[in-house]
Amino acid sequence: MTTTHYLDHAATSFPKPERVLAAVLHWFAAVGVSAGRGDGAGCRRAAIEVAAARAGIAALCNTSESSVAFVSGATEGLNLALRALLHHGDHVITTAFEHSSVVRPLRALQRERAISVEVIEPGPDGGLDAARLAPALAARPTRLVCATHASNVTGVCLDAAAMARAARQAGATFLLDASQTVGWLDVDVGADVVVASCHKALAAPPGLGFVAVRDGLRLAPQKQGGTGSSQALDEHPTDWPAAFEAGTPNTPALFGLAAALRALPPDTAGARLAAAVARCEQLEQLLADHTPIRLLRPPPGPRVPVTSFVHRDYDPAELGAMLDSAGFHVRSGHHCAPWLHRSLGTRAAGTVRVSPGADTPPASMQALADFLLAL
Ligand SMILES: Cc1ncc(COP(=O)(O)O)c(C=O)c1O
Incomplete structure (x- = not known):
């Protein structure tokens, strides 16, 4: 059946949505190439759409376009952010609501870098009282607070703005997994880093996500390769977002995202x-x-x-x-x-x-x- x-x-x-399908099909039918990977008009056209998609995500996250890097999805983005932010012996506070794309890298980093992980459990009502973060932060120097914006199991939203404030007051970095909320809810909650996939409420094709950092924050790239820029150099570039976008990008999905973002209601x-x-x-x-x-x-x-x-x-x-x-x-x-x-x-x-x-x-x-x- x-x-x-x-x-x-x-x-x-x-x-x-039709507009997303039309944009993706247009790339396959009439563009076919990626920005920075050739000299033709198609590459210039691709650069325009990628810039539009980047501007749209930057606006949603209230950061500048150069602070938005496209990756293959939230899984790559979260791995990348966690690996860039956590060093040997660091302490991280997270929540029991997290997706495997946070849980498993943290488990790996416990083995590889001896990080310590504290998990805040839900309260009896199934929510998470953000006030519980402050005492946990006070109890121990904490490098990172990492939380999902909403549970993909029960749908409950966490008070990410309050968590971001508490993390900032304690001098910790706040990483938000907005995969279940971007496109539904305001993700401009004051996080230092926002990571999400674009194929859920944003309605772009799968295989595309983003890492958006607050202006001034720069993470170390976790993979090196061709970026379509600084091509004569044998060292990976350090300029954002190119430094984070090694490899031929998923340009059809970026066309779809640009089309989806153009139609996203402001509210x-x-x-x-x-x-x-x-x-x-x-x-x-x-x-x-x-x-x-x-x-x-x-x-x-x-x-x-x-x-x-x-x-x-x-x-x-x-x-x-x-x-x-x-x-x-x-x-x-x-x-x-x-x-x-x-x-x-x-x-x-x-x-x-x-x-x-x-x-x-x-x-x-x-x-x-x-x-x-x-x-
Ligand atoms: C909360 C949350 N985080 C991360 C992910 C991982 O997204 P992706 O599989 O697109 O990398 C998902 C996907 O289901 C999710 O729901």
Whole structure:
């Protein structure tokens, strides 16, 4: 059976908007080359689109264009930032909500550089009180605070602005993983470094992310190679953003991102996020009194459109497969967030996650609820 209800926008948004498809196709049909990799008009055209994409991300992060580097995704960006920021013996404070693209590099850096990692667990309501950061920072000199802006399992948003303030007061750097929020919410929260993928709420193709640093901060590049600039030198350039962009870029995805950003409403926290969150709330209301289902709802307050649940009688993977057969594309398992399941009580098998988009019709949620209630 083909999927009729796509409900996994937290993994990647689908379908991409027409304007994004048109921009990507235009690159394949009429451009085909990358900025700085040739002398022709196509390279100049590519440079214009890349500059537009860079300006758009710089505006979202309230930094200058030269402080935005494009990478292959949040995974590369987070690895890069963590490796650039953490040195031998450093202490880092992070949260139990983190994605594997933070958790696993930190684990590797514990072995390689003997860093120490303190993980703040969620409170009883499933949120994270940012006030808990100050005592942790006071207890020990801390190089870095690293937090996701929103959980990709429960949808709860963390108070990133308060965390950024606390980190700054303690002299620590604040790294924000905005993968689940950029395009939905304001990511200009005062972080020193913002990293995100562009293929979720921003609706660009996969294989593209960014590292945006506050003006004045410069990270050491973690890979060297061709940058299309300073080509006679055998040393890697130090100028940003070229220093961070070694290798032929993902220019078709950058064309898609530029097109997506041109159409992004100035009020990113507005109607589209509200529409998607309303779909989650609709589903949660429909399932709330159904005893076999335990909803892992976020506390009241800012959230992104993610609803996780477990079913008393079905393993999440089994239920995911059943839903797939019935035409619902959801995601089951741990959602690459290995730490959070300790507090959710879902370590063994994870959850079923439903993540609608702004254009998901209410009928999709009703059909999903009807299916689940009939089990
Ligand atoms: C919170 C969070 N961080 C990081 C990532 C990694 O993004 P990517 O796989 O595009 O590198 C994801 C992707 O699901 C995510 O949800």
